[in-house]
Amino acid sequence: MTWLLRRLGVSLALIWVVASVVFLAIHFVPGDPAELLLSQGGSAPDAAMVAELRTQLGLAQPLHVQYAQQMWRLLHFDLGRSMQDDSPVVDEITRRLPRTLELILAAALMAVTIGIPLGTAAAMRRGTWFDRVTSSIASLALAVPIFVVGTLMVMVFAQWLRWVPAGGFVAFTKDPVQHLVLLAMPAGAIGLGLSAVMFRMTRASVLDVMLKDYVRTARAKGVRRPRILICHVVRTALMPVITVLALYLGTLLGGTVLVEFVFNWPGLSGSLVSAVNARDYPQVVGIVLVISILFVGLNFAVDIIYGLLDPRVRR
Amino acid sequence: MNRLPWPAIGAVGLIALLAVFAPWLGLGNPVSMDVPHRLAAPSAAHWLGQDEFGRDVLTRLVWGARVSLSVAAAAAALACIIGTALGVMGGFLRGIAELLALRSIDVLLCFPPLLLALLVVTLLGPGATTLIPVLALVYLPGFTRVAYAGVLTARSQDYVEAMRVLGAGKVRIMLRTILPNIGGPILVQFSLAIAAAVVLESGLSFLGLGVVPPAPSWGLMIGSARATMAQAPLLLLWPCLALTLTILAMNALCDGLRDAVDPHPAYRPPAARLLEALAPGLLPTPKAVLDLQHLTVEITTPSGTIRPVRDVSLQVFPGETLAIVGESGSGKSVTSLAITGLLPGAARATQGAAWLAGTDLLRLPEPALRERRGASLAMVFQDPGSSLNPVHRIGDQIAEAITAHRSLSQAAAHREAIALLKRVGIPDPARRARAYPHELSGGQRQRVMIAIAIANGPRLLIADEPTTALDVTIQAQILDLLAELKRSTGLALLFITHSLPVVAEIADRVAVMYAGEIVETGPTAEVFLTPHHPYTAALLRSAPVEDGPPPEGIPGVVPPPLALPPGCTFAPRCPRRAPECEAAHPALLQTAPGRETRCIRWNAP
Secondary structure (H helix, E strand, O other): HHHHHHHHHHHHHHHHHHHHHHHHHHHOOOHHHHHHHHHHHOOOOOOOHHHHHHHHHOOOHHHHHHHHHHHHHHHHOOOOOOOOOOEEEEHHHHHHHHHHHHHHHHHHHHHHHHHHHHHHHHOOOOOOOOHHHHHHHHHHHOOOOHHHHHHHHHHHHHHOOOOOOOOOOOOOOOHHHHHHHHHHHHHHHHHHHHHHHHHHHHHHHHHHOOOOOOHHHHHHHOOOOHHHHHHHHHHHHHHHHHHHHHHHHHHHHHOOHHHHOOOOOOOOOHHHHHHHHHOOOHHHHHHHHHHHHHHHHHHHHHHHHHHOOOOOOOO | OOOOOHHHHHHEEEEEEEHHHHHHOOOOOOOOHHHHOOOOOOOOOOOOEEEOOOOEHHHHHHHHHHHHHHHHHHHHHHHHHHHHHHHHHHHHOHHHHHHHHHHHHHHOOOOOOHHHHHHHHHHOOOOOHHHHHHHHHHHHHHHHHHHHHHHHHHHHOHHHHHHHHHHOHHHHHHHHHHHHHHHHHHHHHHHHHHHHHHHHHHHHHHHHHOOOOOOOOHHHHHHHOOOOOOOOOOHHHHHHHHHHHHHHHHHHHHHHHHHHHHHHOOOOOOOOOOOOOOOOOOOOEEEEEEEEEEEEEEEOOOOOOEEEEEEEEEOOOOEEEEEEOOOOOOOHHHHHHHOOOOOEEEEEEEEEEEEEEEEEEEHHOOOHHHHHOOOOOEEEOHHHHOOOOOOHHHHHHHHHHOOOOOOOHHHHHHHHHHHHHOOOOOOHHHHHHOOOOHHHHHHHHHHHHHHHOOOOOOEEEEEEEOOOOHHHHHHHHHHHHHHHHHHHHEEEEEEEOOOOOHHHHHEEEEEEEEEEEEEEEEHHHHHHHOOOOOOHHHHHHHOOOOOOOOOOOOOOOOOOOOOOOOOOOOHHOOOOOOOHHHOOOOEEEEEEEEEEEEEOOOOOO
């Protein structure tokens, strides 16, 4: 229990540090954000307008006051208003975040159902043609960048075969079938690389565990091979695999940008890119913060799962 | 250092050469447009065709490699220098430097990489010059971690301590001793960072946040070819292919480098357990529980076949304890693993027979052997800490041994497991059965291992250094337990150890092994009183005796298994060596009833 509380404390501290770093990053960047924002047309910005924008953004106050205000607002889940359309950043995030999460979860489901069984099978048949073929496919899948996979999928499945639309999004409540059809390609593009990662991790981990002394003990006990595999090998072998999966899911929180862009999927990272292009600071800061907090939370969840699987950690 | 991945090095080198020499390949200008010929098909002048502005695709591909690789290499180099410096300083200076270096890295790791890149691009604006610090920042933590871990291992090593004692300055120690030692892992990290940076650079350029048009970049080319996908699909394929092949080659290089730097080379896949070379016609000795005859084990290694066990024969009778004693590497553990069919993948028994109750274990197929393991043939291993599964309760681990051989309900098996725990002297067995291995002491864990071994009433118990990992008082308790079990159940015990006092305490007979062979056997008391083999004698002199002379070491080392001397394997270290010892390999000679030795000069003056 104290173990759990300590991990929770560390996670909360990390979130606070992340929020502070993002705040400071914005303020220590060369140039005045207000000036930068208004000078995008190329002509020198009007001094009065800069001053007005500075007040509006709260940039006129001393740094520590701004910091305190920002933190106070954060505690109330207030991320400010977008500079593009003046809508609350929180609204945009709550609308788009579920779509990105759905994409990631679908990809993770695919990776777990493909990568883990194949990885275990390849490890059991190490050195055979099955192992060589699956390992080569995994290496290839890892080498193709995600936006290349996505673009080629659009070309093959939408352009040539005309099985699915090239991209887009329909709410599940409006048309469940079309929603899933549109989900298939972006989720598949992410899931392919993720499956390869899961495959390689599982294979290496199972091979590693099979050399452990306690597996030899199980064999010395005369336990049957399938039971050794399930009870002694896979359970321990999956622990590092789960960690890696969680870490990858975390990187995907920001990494779906490319896939959302290719398939025109209106997720969270898509709005991040447009915010970056428009230098919409409140939006960028809000999204970065939310994703980082999710990332830290995910790592916390991994620690808990680890504790449930391995009794040695619970101390 | 293992073999370097030359094919991958060649492929990556070729791509790098193309990129470096792009201006001198006679390819023309990558940005010169030819709008009338936009989207032209491949021709003699433009081998891969022209893009949407009529620019030559081949030229842009090669120049794109130049941009991608130079950005990636510069970013990886920057990350490598700063990250390694942070890690080395953190690991070596400790204190506040360590805290700052590691905590700042932890904060960086709170951001998903692409997100971190996007955040920095927002702040600095897009462009190739921004990309380098952006990518460097993303890959910096990896270098810091590797360098920090490397320094922590290196700094505790003797030579670093020695340099400090000699008064070398801290900076000098860092540069002269630590950096070369963490070079391997850093090199691997560097290759990983370049490969990842190429992917991230092309991704950012694809989004329009990286390299700025019209400069050529593979990511940009893929992005713009998307618009004309229907008219000119090849335009899309070329940069996709170039990018994928480059990353494939780089990944292969990374994997190869990692294997080359790894100090533990991968083992060969398991081969068949048996060779046909098994000599026929061997018959079991009547009455013996175990009759091992002429066992030879081979291990295939990259540098040749070694035979860690050669022509080993021994018998164990009911209610008897036979000890195999020898130094590490003498082949005693391999012998026991060969009997139980638990040899690791690269090793296999190639000659001999192992009779247990009328069946030859070496010729038994795995399913039949499995039925005997844990039933009539049980084993206890050296390290009870690693031999029990850390994630299962010990009661379940004992019950598993029971249900593997008898069809019993879970509850009945569990009751029996508790009875077994009580039998091996674990207090409060019902509560202890619910404990995990890490909650027990080393001695208790070994008692659990013994409980597992006796669960199905074995006829032969093989104990492979069961007390080596335990302290002396616990060691005595475990030996007492084994002796008591032997007396009460009549099982035969094959006890493997390197400790002569343990042999004296537990064994009826002893077999001394040296460099893969038995060099002397006989009743323990007789062998200890009048050793016939000089190695046994030297071993006895090397063990401390109460009120006796101080122990003497044995000069020289055990010969390496790939370079065994042609004659007696002990001759190079033997004080009684004569010219004829090195001429021919000695056979086992019977020297007295029940005693054998592999020394031709055993009774020489």
